[in-house]
Amino acid sequence: MKNSRVAGGFCLNTTIEHLHFNFGAFNSSVHITHKLPGIAEIASNFTGDFGSGFFKPLLICDRNTRYLAEKIMGDANVPLCIVEPGEAQKNWQNVEYILRCARDAGLGRDGTFIAVGGGLIGDLGAFAASIYMRGCSLALVSTTLLGMVDASVGGKTGFNLFGIKNLTGTFYPARHVYISTESLASLPAPEWKSGMAELIKTAILDGDAFLEELEHLCSCGSWLEHFETAILLRCISRAVQVKGGIVQEDPQETGTRRMLLNLGHTFGHALESAAGLGNISHGEAVAWGIARACELGIALDICPRQRAQRIQALLTAYGYTITAPHPLMGSTGSFMRALGSDKKERGGKLHFIVPDEKSARPVVLESDNNYVKNIITSETIT
């Protein structure tokens, strides 16, 4: 991506939005801005003045987002906790490290964790916040497309254990989420690709108009080189609205509403586990999972073939590998076992989300269902 062009784009006077959600016991405000917030702005949003002694922050970042955390900090003296980047770091050891930083910084239950990064730093930092002294204040500064359109909104936190993705976690929505397009200027290409899959997923749930936006965004040419910032901002904002709206209706996924957001994830998480955590990006796994969900939708007569083809064409246009079997999935047996370990398993059955005419819906299948086996091993794409 050409940074100068992007940076120029971000300076356009496009709308800045504040969105408010109520997730069960938690209120969550999403601030969509061009520029990163400063520490004083974050403090004032928590109704504490920075420097008053009543706002005690801990900045959490990884090596890649350290410069953004330091930008937020400015001249202030804020304790900084730096985690190594990468999916393999999403473990208890790093949760404990964050907790140790908070303890060493003398934070009490009234402290505020500010996690600056993508999905990984957000999930780890938010999990640590949710258990530190039984829950301290939390802000997320989302710096990746994936974080902005998905991970930062709705309160899912967690880390990987025993090789299972997010086996452990909590529901703990951030009080304030900052989505600042400034941080996208230097986002590496694989990170764009990882986030775009969640954007496509959300568009499928929302319907035709959103899908058209994404088709348009892609048709601008090579989308990574020439995307139009105004369209992207609209897409990010819409994705936050759609996701936040769904989560509001079912904050802790006790019903079937929030499950819709798992479109592509039952297959996708299993692919991530089977490939070995960190060997395939979450977005690429989800994109492949969406393609499988489309085929399951056709097989079960839930998704019109034309809509499935449209979705798969969009995934291909954005550069995703959607053929089955996936080159990294290993044996059918190990993949099916990974599928059986999924958190979405309830009562011994697997829950899938499959696209339908306008959005998507859940279906429940035995984990050794033949449709599923065929879909992950078939070399033919619909």
Added chain:
Amino acid sequence: MKNSRVAGGFCLNTTIEHLHFNFGAFNSSVHITHKLPGIAEIASNFTGDFGSGFFKPLLICDRNTRYLAEKIMGDANVPLCIVEPGEAQKNWQNVEYILRCARDAGLGRDGTFIAVGGGLIGDLGAFAASIYMRGCSLALVSTTLLGMVDASVGGKTGFNLFGIKNLTGTFYPARHVYISTESLASLPAPEWKSGMAELIKTAILDGDAFLEELEHLCSCGSWLEHFETAILLRCISRAVQVKGGIVQEDPQETGTRRMLLNLGHTFGHALESAAGLGNISHGEAVAWGIARACELGIALDICPRQRAQRIQALLTAYGYTITAPHPLMGSTGSFMRALGSDKKERGGKLHFIVPDEKSARPVVLESDNNYVKNIITSETIT
């Protein structure tokens, strides 16, 4: 304690109660019974039939409560997770061990953790339940007086980290709590003493009638030898009602209401930390803390001297050491540092709960307040 006498007592046809609470997003039912529940009864309370495949339990206990867990299990085949007993075991390693047992048993998000034990097993098992796949179902079978009158009700979970008691935890009330006096028959004397401190604490919050009951219970002679089961059952039931009622008004301790339950705990936790976790029982530390809170109440002109003396006399009658400085507290400096690490510190100040005319109230003091220093070092008791 003479088991035969106690066991006989428990067979009296005293009232069996079911209490229902609403703790924010959580409903919690407390079943006060003579006999331990069987696994089928627990299953049916979760509206799942045992054996139907829809109720997937994991029994969690320690070596001391294993026989109770096996009694609950009966002839059924339920995976059993056995943790070593003792405060030193309240660590992440045992949380991870419980999570591993759940994973190995193939539990999904619809699994049910059943923790059978006192405060330690309850806190550990409930914490593990709160993070397993972002929260699975939870039942607590409380087998100690401490668990029955305090720990099992209201949803505080946690474990010790960096030598700080319950530094990490969540709010996660059990869906069903079983308080079965059957399990008290073999409770060791130190465990009685640990629980009685919380019972006295709750009585102070509730007022004169409850205190009178405890004075009566004690006056039966050596209370451990000759307590009357009917009175004890009334006291346990009343303590659950008082605690549950307070927690309902402030489930996550965001206000000052739930803080009342910390009476004796700011001083008590600091004593536990200063003495080295596990070197003094929670109850003995809390009893000592209540005595300190009484003196703080007198110093601040909040607690009538007569009420403080009555409370301290009751603590002494139940055999607690309430003199200051406590033999295990170490130097004043290390104790004050432990006090400064307390979770109840907010905005750089310490929150204490002190008895007043009828109940208790919170007060906020600088952590180096002179009253506090005098109270923990003074050799004179009011």
